[in-house]
Amino acid sequence: MAALLPPLAVVRAAGVAQGLADVRAAGTAQGLTDVGAPPHPSDLYDYGAIAEDQGALPATPEELAHAKATFDRDGLVVFSRGLEASAPALRAAVDALKDGSNADFRDALLAQRRARGGAPPDFTNGAKIPWVQYEAGCEVDEPLEPGAAPGAGDRMRKAMGFAKYSRPIRERAVEDPRLNSLVRALLGDADFELYQDMALLKPPGGGREKPWHQDAAYFNLAADARVVGCWIALDAATPDNGCLVFERGGHARGELPHFPVRDYQLCDAEPRRDVVACPLPPGGLVLFHGRVPHGTATNASPRPRNALQLHWVASATAALVPQDAPGGRVARFGGAARGLAC
Ligand SMILES: O=C(O)CCC(=O)C(=O)O
Numbered sequence: 001m002a003a004l005l006p007p008l009a010v011v012r013a014a015g016v017a018q019g020l021a022d023v024r025a026a027g028t029a030q031g032l033t034d035v036g037a038p039p040h041p042s043d044l045y046d047y048g049a050i051a052e053d054q055g056a057l058p059a060t061p062e063e064l065a066h067a068k069a070t071f072d073r074d075g076l077v078v079f080s081r082g083l084e085a086s087a088p089a090l091r092a093a094v095d096a097l098k099d100g101s102n103a104d105f106r107d108a109l110l111a112q113r114r115a116r117g118g119a120p121p122d123f124t125n126g127a128k129i130p131w132v133q134y135e136a137g138c139e140v141d142e143p144l145e146p147g148a149a150p151g152a153g154d155r156m157r158k159a160m161g162f163a164k165y166s167r168p169i170r171e172r173a174v175e176d177p178r179l180n181s182l183v184r185a186l187l188g189d190a191d192f193e194l195y196q197d198m199a200l201l202k203p204p205g206g207g208r209e210k211p212w213h214q215d216a217a218y219f220n221l222a223a224d225a226r227v228v229g230c231w232i233a234l235d236a237a238t239p240d241n242g243c244l245v246f247e248r249g250g251h252a253r254g255e256l257p258h259f260p261v262r263d264y265q266l267c268d269a270e271p272r273r274d275v276v277a278c279p280l281p282p283g284g285l286v287l288f289h290g291r292v293p294h295g296t297a298t299n300a301s302p303r304p305r306n307a308l309q310l311h312w313v314a315s316a317t318a319a320l321v322p323q324d325a326p327g328g329r330v331a332r333f334g335g336a337a338r339g340l341a342c
Pocket of ligand 1: 209
C-alpha cells in the first residue's frame with residue numbers, strides 16, 4: 001500500500017483526525033507512527049467457539065495429512081504445542097528488534113530510512129523491507145537510535161523485514177524443520193519461499209486493533225498464488241489481549257472487497273459466519289489460508305501480546321504483480337474498484 005500513502009510528515013503534523021482521513025483516502029497507514037483509529041464496535045470480535053486444537057505439531061505422514069485436511073476445510077489449523085521450547089529465544093530476538101540491540105536490523109532500518117529521506121518504504125516491490133511502526137501518540141524521530149526515544153520500543157506495534165538480520169528467528173522459526181514440513185504439506189507438497197516476516201506487538205493498554213481482513217488483499221501476488229500464513233504466539237494470547245479471531249471456512253468465499261475504514265479492511269457491517277477465537281500459549285501457532293478472514297481486537301489488558309507472523313508462498317506462484325496492474329490486488333480486492341461502498 002505504501003505507494004498510495006501520504007508523506008510521513010503530513011500524517012504526523014496532522015494528528016489523528018486528519019490521519020484517519022488520510023487512511024480513508026489512501027487505503028491504509030504505514031507511517032512511522034500509526035495514525036490511530038476510533039475504538040472498534042465492542043462486539044466486532046465476538047466468537048461462537050474456540051478453534052479446534054491439534055495439540056503438537058505433526059510428526060507422521062498421517063498427522064500431516066490430517067493437518068492438511070483441517071486446513072483445507074477450515075482455512076486454519078491450530079497447534080497449541082510446537083515452538084514452546086523456542087518461544088523464550090524468539091521473544092528475546094523480537095525484544096532485540098524493539099530496543100535496537102539487534103544492530104544489523106537497526107542499521108539496515110536506519111540506512112533505508114535515510115535513503116528515502118524518512119518516507120515510508122514502497123512495499124509494492126516486495127515485502128521484506130526493514131520497517132517498524134509505533135502506536136499512535138508515540139512520537140519517534142529516529143527509531144532505535146540510542147537515546148532518541150527512550151522506551152519507544154515498548155510502543156512499537158509492528159516490525160517487518162528482519163528475518164535476514166536475526167539468526168534465532170531464522171533458525172528457530174523460518175527454518176524450523178517441523179514447521180517447514182507442515183508448510184510444504186499445506187501447500188500441496190510444493191516448493192515454497194518466505195514472502196514476508198512480521199512481528200505483531202500489540203502493547204498493553206490499548207495496542208491497536210487489526211480489523212477483519214484477508215491477508216491476500218495486502219499481497220502483490222496473482223490470484224492463484226498459494227500462501228500459508230503462520231502466526232506464532234510469543235506471549236499468552238487471549239481474547240482480552242487480542243488473540244486472533246477467524247471466520248472458519250471463510251477462505252472458500254473467495255476474494256472479498258476491502259475498504260479504507262480504520263485500516264484496509266472488510267466492512268464492519270458485513271455479517272461474519274462461524275467465528276472462532278484462537279487463544280494460544282507462548283510457542284503455540286496457527287497456520288492459515290491467505291483468504292481466510294481474520295482480525296484482532298484492541299489489547300485492553302495490562303499484558304503485552306507479542307507475536308511473530310511468517311508468510312510462505314508456493315515458489316511457482318511467487319512472482320510479484322504490481323498492485324494497480326490488471327489482475328492486481330487493487331482490482332481484485334479494492335471495494336471502490338469493484339464499485340462497492342462500505
Ligand atoms: O497480530 C495481529 O494483531 C493481527 C495480525 C494480522 O492479522 C495481520 O497483520 O495480517
